Amino acid sequence: MNAVLIVGCGDIGIRVARLCSPATVAGVVRRPESAARLQAENIAPVVLDLDRPFTAAELDADGRELYYFAPPPATGDTDPRVAAICSVMRGAHRPRKLVYISTTAVYGDCKGRWIDETAPLEPGTARGRRRLDAERQWLAWGKQQQVPVVLLRVPGIYGPAKLPVQRLRQGLPVLAEDQAPFTNRIHADDLASACLAAMQHGADGEAYNVSDGHPTNMTDYFNRVADLLGLRRPPVIDRATAERELTASMLSFLSESKRLDNTKMREKLGVKLRYPRLEDGLAACGRELGCD
Numbered sequence: 001m002n003a004v005l006i007v008g009c010g011d012i013g014i015r016v017a018r019l020c021s022p023a024t025v026a027g028v029v030r031r032p033e034s035a036a037r038l039q040a041e042n043i044a045p046v047v048l049d050l051d052r053p054f055t056a057a058e059l060d061a062d063g064r065e066l067y068y069f070a071p072p073p074a075t076g077d078t079d080p081r082v083a084a085i086c087s088v089m090r091g092a093h094r095p096r097k098l099v100y101i102s103t104t105a106v107y108g109d110c111k112g113r114w115i116d117e118t119a120p121l122e123p124g125t126a127r128g129r130r131r132l133d134a135e136r137q138w139l140a141w142g143k144q145q146q147v148p149v150v151l152l153r154v155p156g157i158y159g160p161a162k163l164p165v166q167r168l169r170q171g172l173p174v175l176a177e178d179q180a181p182f183t184n185r186i187h188a189d190d191l192a193s194a195c196l197a198a199m200q201h202g203a204d205g206e207a208y209n210v211s212d213g214h215p216t217n218m219t220d221y222f223n224r225v226a227d228l229l230g231l232r233r234p235p236v237i238d239r240a241t242a243e244r245e246l247t248a249s250m251l252s253f254l255s256e257s258k259r260l261d262n263t264k265m266r267e268k269l270g271v272k273l274r275y276p277r278l279e280d281g282l283a284a285c286g287r288e289l290g291c292d
């Protein structure tokens with residue numbers, strides 16, 4: 001029997017499985033091609049769509065450590081996938097402990113202030129509202145089923161497979177640096193380590209910000225990635241032009257500015273970041289991608 005179940009076993013799930021020893025891990029994915037990727041990693045695949053009916057036996061979370069990494073659907077203000085899984089994981093079918101990857105969008109816009117986990121939860125986007133709904137569902141379920149629940153609030157994830165290559169190739173513009181919001185990031189490998197630390201040390205009902213602790217602005221990030229990959233730096237526009245020319249989804253990322261304090265993650269979970277600075281994390285991505 002596998003000791004660990006990762007629901008939504010994509011990029012971060014596979015990194016977590018590698019740290020756990022893959023042979024002890026089962027991973028839930030939706031598509032057969034994702035299942036084949038898990039098999040190649042020696043992770044037992046469970047093909048199941050959280051948007052369709054499924055049973056506790058198919059999921060088989062009983063008594064396991066459960067990492068829940070599936071995103072909410074792309075629309076709406078709630079997360080019906082979390083509702084569906086909570087409805088089957090009851091009684092004998094409960095996992096032992098749950099770690100959930102949420103996002104820092106639950107805080108909404110903080111006007112560039114440094115914030116810790118005590119900041120008010122005031123999401124300004126549907127993306128943030130869906131995540132806050134998911135957090136609340138998990139906490140209510142955990143209390144009712146007596147399963148410890150740990151929430152990780154995660155900003156932009158970057159890693160070799162997660163760089164904005166397409167966006168840079170398309171030549172999409174960025175805001176002038178003096179108008180660009182603060183953004184926070186975490187390297188995919190550091191996030192995977194934080195997930196394991198949360199399973200081991202995370203306190204029931206607590207939320208932890210998982211970030212590298214060195215926020216910059218989005219324009220600086222895109223310029224650095226362009227330089228790393230030998231691509232042209234993106235064109236720069238001002239905010240008024242951005243409001244006319246960018247999509248609603250891109251504008252939603254520019255509408256929020258915050259700097260994340262990661263003290264609780266470091267002190268309570270004992271996470272030691274491998275890449276606290278973006279330049280080191282990007283250099284590691286470059287080595288993995290074979291960039292000179």
Ligand SMILES: NC(=O)c1ccc[n+]([C@@H]2O[C@H](COP(=O)([O-])OP(=O)(O)OC[C@H]3O[C@@H](n4cnc5c(N)ncnc54)[C@H](OP(=O)(O)O)[C@@H]3O)[C@@H](O)[C@H]2O)c1
Pocket residue numbers: 007008009010011012013028029030031032034035048049050051069070071072081101102103104154155156157158
């Ligand atoms: N990108 C960011 O900067 C960022 C920031 C904060 C938080 N997050 C969140 O962090 C989490 C982990 O990220 P990641 O990079 O590992 O994501 P990922 O590589 O896209 O993996 C997501 C996984 O969820 C599965 N999934 C999606 N919908 C499902 C459904 N209806 N039923 C069953 N499985 C489903 C996918 O399966 P298939 O492959 O079969 O579709 C995939 O295995 C995600 O929730 C993501 O939204 C991301």
